[in-house]
Amino acid sequence: MLIDATTLDSGATIGGDVCIIGAGAAGITLGIELAALGFDVVILESGGHDEDAATQDLAAGSSIGQPATTLDSPVRLDQMRLRYLGGTTNHWAGFCRPLSPVDFEVRDHLAVSGWPFGPDELAPYMRRAAEWVRITDDDFSLDRWEVKLGMQAPAIRSDRLEPFVYQLTFPTKFGRVYRPEIDATPNLRVYLNANTVNMATADGRQVSHLDVRTLGGVSLRAEATAYVLAAGGIENPRLLLASTDNDPAGLGNANDLVGRYFTEHLQVYAGFGLLEADPADVAGLNGAEVTIETGRHAGETHGAKFALGLTDHHVRDAETTGLELQLLQSAFPEGAPLQESGATMSDVGELLGRTGTTPGTAVYLQGLAEQELDPESRVILGSATDALGMRRVELDWQYSAADRRRALDGYRIVAEEFGASGLGRVQLVPGGIHADAIDNLVPGEFVSIYSSSPDEIDENNFPVGMGFHHMCTTRMAASPSDGVVDPDCRMHEVENLWVAGSSVFATGGTATPTYTLVALAARLADHLTAVLR
Numbered sequence: 405m406l407i408d409a410t411t412l413d414s415g416a417t418i419g420g421d422v423c424i425i426g427a428g429a430a431g432i433t434l435g436i437e438l439a440a441l442g443f444d445v446v447i448l449e450s451g452g453h454d455e456d457a458a459t460q461d462l463a464a465g466s467s468i469g470q471p472a473t474t475l476d477s478p479v480r481l482d483q484m485r486l487r488y489l490g491g492t493t494n495h496w497a498g499f500c501r502p503l504s505p506v507d508f509e510v511r512d513h514l515a516v517s518g519w520p521f522g523p524d525e526l527a528p529y530m531r532r533a534a535e536w537v538r539i540t541d542d543d544f545s546l547d548r549w550e551v552k553l554g555m556q557a558p559a560i561r562s563d564r565l566e567p568f569v570y571q572l573t574f575p576t577k578f579g580r581v582y583r584p585e586i587d588a589t590p591n592l593r594v595y596l597n598a599n600t601v602n603m604a605t606a607d608g609r610q611v612s613h614l615d616v617r618t619l620g621g622v623s624l625r626a627e628a629t630a631y632v633l634a635a636g637g638i639e640n641p642r643l644l645l646a647s648t649d650n651d652p653a654g655l656g657n658a659n660d661l662v663g664r665y666f667t668e669h670l671q672v673y674a675g676f677g678l679l680e681a682d683p684a685d686v687a688g689l690n691g692a693e694v695t696i697e698t699g700r701h702a703g704e705t706h707g708a709k710f711a712l713g714l715t716d717h718h719v720r721d722a723e724t725t726g727l728e729l730q731l732l733q734s735a736f737p738e739g740a741p742l743q744e745s746g747a748t749m750s751d752v753g754e755l756l757g758r759t760g761t762t763p764g765t766a767v768y769l770q771g772l773a774e775q776e777l778d779p780e781s782r783v784i785l786g787s788a789t790d791a792l793g794m795r796r797v798e799l800d801w802q803y804s805a806a807d808r809r810r811a812l813d814g815y816r817i818v819a820e821e822f823g824a825s826g827l828g829r830v831q832l833v834p835g836g837i838h839a840d841a842i843d844n845l846v847p848g849e850f851v852s853i854y855s856s857s858p859d860e861i862d863e864n865n866f867p868v869g870m871g872f873h874h875m876c877t878t879r880m881a882a883s884p885s886d887g888v889v890d891p892d893c894r895m896h897e898v899e900n901l902w903v904a905g906s907s908v909f910a911t912g913g914t915a916t917p918t919y920t921l922v923a924l925a926a927r928l929a930d931h932l933t934a935v936l937r
């Protein structure tokens with residue numbers, strides 16, 4: 405059931421068994437699962453049915469660290485997440501794949517790493533999450549998808565680089581897709597235009613109630629047995645830091661970890677490749693549509709395609725971080741940075757032509773690289789306030805020269821493996837295509853990396869974009885000295901408060917996060933069921 409909070413009397417108390425803050429992918433999954441089990445569930449959602457400028461402005465803030473950009477232009481904090489029913493799934497791209505086993509492991513070469521459990525713990529929930537995000541299922545094995553798509557994965561099989569499968573939901577906007585179910589469920593009450601501005605507590609150990617406000621001035625009080633923060637990877641720490649009833653440092657922040665370890669996927673245009681294979685053999689890079697055969701979305705379609713990633717074996721052996729790469733065939737993506745004025749698409753064609761063979765299939769290489777967790781990369785509160793009087797976010801995103809170097813090492817491996825497999829040749833141009841690349845091309849050379857001349861690359865300055873995946877800001881860890889939530893996603897310091905979303909990720913890996921965060925929300929539904937019963 406959907407209720408517009410602006411129609412309620414100021415001063416009213418609302419509540420249920422569980423009160424969830426935020427109706428995005430995590431909140432909607434958790435809310436519907438708990439309601440189906442008979443619990444009385446309330447979701448407080450900041451926005452309404454559609455985007456609204458005044459509500460969206462509540463997400464504004466400033467970026468004070470590494471620039472938050474797409475690959476070529478700055479992105480404001482209020483552009484990178486959405487505040488209305490369905491949250492940021494209203495503009496996600498729908499790429500789904502699970503984390504790799506290595507992402508869960510402690511890697512001694514990194515300052516901070518490791519989840520408190522392995523992938524087996526999440527396996528049953530990945531099955532449930534597949535249904536929530538509307539993909540075929542949780543089986544991502546290569547053989548199976550080669551048959552299903554009738555297409556080959558790129559013929560690269562080495563210790564260092566391997567193909568993998570992406571399933572793409574034709575973006576499941578959680579608000580639109582699940583609205584009929586919300587409408588039809590009386591014990592799930594989703595309050596729209598209901599902003600949580602404070603998690604009230606007397607002692608810092610228990611949340612007593614939530615202070616909720618609409619932009620029009622209605623004040624409400626929400627009470628529940630269990631509270632779940634599911635407001636996204638930036639707003640989750642913001643609300644904890646802003647809830648200062650018991651401690652000026654915020655709720656659950658005695659160890660000063662809330663908001664730290666803000667982690668992203670470093671997005672890099674790596675260059676381009678010329679595939680010498682028969683175009684039909686690399687059609688799997690573009691993928692195709694498939695139909696979901698079973699479950700509540702049977703008959704609906706989604707996409708699937710192949711991409712490439714460093715193997716877990718290599719990440720362990722070379723003591724590095726993960727990297728994945730999409731090969732965007734033929735078409736160059738909108739906004740692909742042609743960094744220096746004058747480089748045009750036909751220049752690129754010429755560049756490819758001059759590499760020595762008749763151009764076969766041109767691919768643009770676009771990668772996501774894992775970054776090492778850094779406590780100085782963080783969400784903090786600034787002095788500016790929003791229309792509800794809440795302090796706005798200052799995002800201090802940091803990544804290191806070592807992160808860049810590891811990404812570059814990964815791209816070099818991609819280039820070498822392309823050549824070794826006979827698949828084609830790669831020109832690495834980290835950050836985008838340079839106008840002078842044409843003049844500096846070394847014909848017939850298999851790999852050359854340059855910024856302005858073939859031997860010269862400024863490893864510290866190639867452009868890096870943000871994946872908009874906002875992870876680890878309320879990191880999960882077995883010990884309160886290492887993280888904000890415990891392995892059940894409960895706040896270490898607050899007994900009746902849990903957190904859902906990618907803020908609980910213990911490391912970021914390279915996989916896009918939503919499929920995994922939905923699995924964690926399904927797991928939290930089971931955990932809360934046990935707690936509440």
Ligand SMILES: Cc1cc2nc3c(=O)[nH]c(=O)nc-3n(C[C@H](O)[C@H](O)[C@H](O)COP(=O)(O)OP(=O)(O)OC[C@H]3O[C@@H](n4cnc5c(N)ncnc54)[C@H](O)[C@@H]3O)c2cc1C
Pocket residue numbers: 425426427428429430431448449450451483484485486487488489490491492493495496497498499500598599600601634635636637639643871872873904905906916917918919921
């Ligand atoms: C351009 C773009 C492309 C993306 N593509 C992909 C992709 O291909 N694959 C992938 O896995 N991920 C992708 N993502 C990331 C994906 O959108 C997020 O991982 C996902 O939406 C997070 O779900 P969530 O429920 O944790 O948060 P959100 O979806 O952000 O939902 C949070 C909800 O909380 C509400 N809220 C916030 N503060 C309050 C408050 N104080 N009171 C009440 N409610 C509040 C918000 O209004 C919102 O509805 C993309 C993101 C962007 C920006």
